[in-house]
Amino acid sequence: MGRPLLTREIDGGKETVTVPTPFVAIVQKGIAKEPRIAAMRGIMMARTKPIKLYEPVAVESLTEYVKFEMPKPRAACKFVDPENPKELITLLQNETKLI
């Protein structure tokens, strides 16, 4: 097997890389738009495959979740008249100072 060619997203663009095998790829959601449905023959064959059980390995966790918090509630939405969107820009100018 040669070196597979992969395209991945980087900050502000895309990059094409070649990787050796074996390799691990973390793929983006939506890469396969239509999941392939297994053939009946495959499903039947899978039934006869031996299932090997592994004992769990004890690992010590390096982190501990001590508490969860809900996000702070945001202030209620201020509605602006759709006929007068200019008011929105004025609000943004005065209250957020971002424009």
Place this chain on the structure above:
Amino acid sequence: MSVLVYTENWDGKFKKLSLELVSYAGKIAEMMGTITTAVTIGEVSDEELKLLGKYGADKVICLKSDNLKSLDSQLYTSAIAQVAQAEGSKVIVIANNNSGKAIAPRLSVKLKAALGSGVSQLPLSLSPFTVYKRAFSGGAFAHVVLKTDIKIIALTQNSFDIVENNKEVKIERVDVQFDAPKTVVKDVQKQTGKLLLTDAEIVVSGGRGMKSPDNWGPLVELADLLGGATACSRPVSDEGWRPHEEHTGQTGKIIAPNLYIAIGISGATQHIAGVSGSKYIVAVNSDKSAPIFEVAQYGIVGDAQKVLPKLVEAVKEVKAK
């Protein structure tokens, strides 16, 4: 001791994100009573390195290697781990972006260090070392204790204000010999001359309510007028109305601009997960009960096609003054 911060550079230049990281690391160092060391990899000028000192680094280490030009997370991790060991760093700060997500977990394994990812505040306490981080895609926040001697913090972009500190910075340049990278970069396509979505302070975003890809003109114009970037929701990029790079949400880009303007976006949980870090959210939607209005501070109930041109006009008027 020391707090180590990995500051990525883009063609030898730092971004606001780099300064945020240094400011954050500097603050932790202050809490711990130690110094801040920044490490970067590549060709960076003295002037640019001094900028890190301006925002809180006591020492900057610039690693240079002739045989490695692009980011290779495995090799970068080894290099950063070596610096961390040489400096005796107890806390390592890294960005929670594409490269940070590739490096931080590897660093965690290499240094047997606990990793807190998606952290959005200073540590809540130093003993036990407790960080505050996003959980459940922004639906909640968690207090997490990092139990190891060395701790790694992956900081969410735009969550910490940059503070000038004006320290006398010591610059150290080190030549390193990297092994040949396993992943070989063949081609890079970068958007040029365009403001990156993740760097933008203002983002104007369109959803299915925009009806057709032909209606994007005024949205792009609004973004340009505001000096912002454009984004879109998942259905829009899935339909091919807008490029995939603009897809914002849980499975796309997670952004935290100061102002996020959502036009024709209903605000599904998955979309909110990608934008909930925004300081202000503005929504324009024809459905008054759309969930986007629950997270927005300002809203207009109306048809995007009718409201958008008026918004553009209003901004033009303001800019003309």
